[in-house]
Amino acid sequence: MxxxxxxxxxxxxxxxxxxxxxxxxxxxxxxxxxxxxxxxxxxSSGAITVSAKELIDINFDKNEYHTTGFKEFDRVLGGGMIEGGLYLIGGEPGVGKSTLITLVLNNLNVLHKKRGLYISGEESLSQIGRRALRLGVEKKNFLMLNETSLQTIIEQINLIKPSFIVLDSIQTTISDEIASPAGSISQVREVTHELMNKVKEKNISCFIVGHITKEGSIAGPKILEHMVDTVIYFEGDQSNQYRLLRSVKNRFGSTNEIGIFKMSEKGLREVVNPLSIFINKTKKNSYGNSLSCVLQGLRPLVIEVQALIVDNQYGNGKRVSQGIDNNRVVMILAIIKKYLNIDLITSDIYINTGGGLKIVSSEMDLSLLISILSSYKCKSLYRDYIILGEISLTGEVKPIPNLETRLRELKHLGFKNILTSKVSLEEITNLSLDLNIKTIDHITEINPIIDKVFQ
The missing domain is CATH 2.20.28 (Rubrerythrin, domain 2)
Structure with a gap:
């Protein structure tokens, strides 16, 4: 032939x-x-091997979701790992990807009494084993394989018949069918496609670990993210003990969900109370900070917005922002200049979010404005006030989505005083949460409200 x-x-x-x-x-x-x-x-011989089925004929297994032993991880996945699911996780070197996946694979083996296979093309068996022992992994049913050839890996999968697989990493795995080096676009696409077919055929839950580029995206063709079921980023600074697990694509749940972990000597641990991370234990007389509530997926989180304004005697001031888009900060400063007649062009302005969480939405505009005014006027805000609202270029305080969900979570956390858009509150019906809610329509109304929310 x-x-x-x-x-x-x-x-x-x-x-x-x-x-x-x-x-x-x-x-x-x-x-x-x-x-x-x-x-x-x-x-290619023309033999028909599959046929279409009606929806009524498909068998939906009630036990197809497997909990990972981490509630934070299950939240990001949409309830747990699904049989035949292909999950891609990426993160910077040293952030703890291998540690997290090792713990997850061990939990799956122990909780569900099934076999898991850890495949690594970057580490030897002794290296994987030492990390597993350090993390307290159960020795039974935790299988390890050091291999980079896709064909050999598939042979081992057919032989071992594992229920869970970890491939660390996709960039080190090569297919003999492609005459290009490991990590190339054609190799990554081919390996992912063949692995996807295998895990769907055998109903195996599979994690793929991916390297990331200097821009922060997963290395390889964009089609890699299209082929997998879920794309997860493991984020965090090596100098910081906290890590964020964030989903950007999920066929089995909501996107932008986050899970919070803490790196300790014994590996990663879940953070049960996120308030301890995103809110600093500030003294009563401090100023330049306010609290807001943001949605990460379906999860409301209380975040502290911090602002520091310093006089600059050498011309135009600097604008430094961490956690909030700097363009958003500049826009809020322009609104303050236009509608409140406060000129900060010669001031150095520093913006930060508690815990280092990055916020891309505009739901913290009003909180950011209040923090800036608090620092400018040297007045502190009552610590039990939550500020919610988006600000338009016309100075109007616009409504934010899912306000009722946020208010119920704030009530559960013990917060009672809320400042938000009047339009947002009018859209909510049958709300009886016993909260002290103040409303604002336009930024020009902020001065009377400041007297109520500032100490």
Missing amino acids: KSKSNFVCNNCGHATIKWSGKCNECNSWNAYVEKNLNKNSSR
Whole structure:
């Protein structure tokens, strides 16, 4: 039988039947590599192996979700790992990806009395074993494999028949069918596709660990994130003991859910009370801070917004922001100048969020404005006040989504005083939470309210 092949661009994935020195799609030179097309000869024979089914004929197993032993991890996954689910987790080097996945695989083995296979192309068996022993992993049913060849890995999966798999990492795994180095776009795409077919066929729950680029995205083609069921980022600074697990894509639950962990000597531990991270134990007389409530997925979190204003005697002031988009900060400062006639152009302004959480939404605009005014006027805010609201360029305080969910969580946490948009409150019906809620329509109304919320 004559061998069939085509040529795939190593940079963009464009395929052609003839080799060319320059890719027609991305204009890269010497990027085409040959790919063998003879591996699925049984399917090309024309035999029908599958048929369509009606929805009523599909069997939905009630026990298809497997809890991981970490409530924070289950929250991010949407309730637990699903049979046949393919999960991609990425993070910076040293953030604790391997530690987290080792603990999760051990919990799955112990809780569900099944076998798990840890595949690593970066570490030897002794290295994996030492980490597992340090973390207190159960020796039974925790299988380890040091291999980079995809074909060998699939053979071992067929032989061992594990229920859970960890592949660490996708960039070190290579397919013999692709004549390109490990980590290339064509290799990552091919390995992910073959692994996806295998775990769906065998109903195996699989974690794929991925490297990230200097921009913070997972290395490899974007199609990698399209093929998997869930994409998770493990975030955190190595100098900080806290880690955030965040989902950006999830076919089995809501996106942007976060789980909070703390790195200790014995590995990662869940954080039961997030208030201890995102809210500093501030003295009563401090100023330049306020509290807001943001939604991360379906989870309301109380966040502290901090502002510091310092006089600058050398011209235009600096704008430094961590946790909030700097463009958002500049916009709020322009609104303050326009509608409150407070000129801060010569002041250095520093903005921060408690716990280092990054906020991309605009629901903390009003809280940010209050913190800036608190620092500017050197007046402290009552610590039991929660500020909620988005500010438009016209100075109007706009409503925020899911206000009722936030208010119920704030009531549960013991907060009673709320400042928010009047329009938001009017949209809520049948709310009886015994809360002291003050409302505001426009920024020009802020001065009378400041007298009530500032000490």
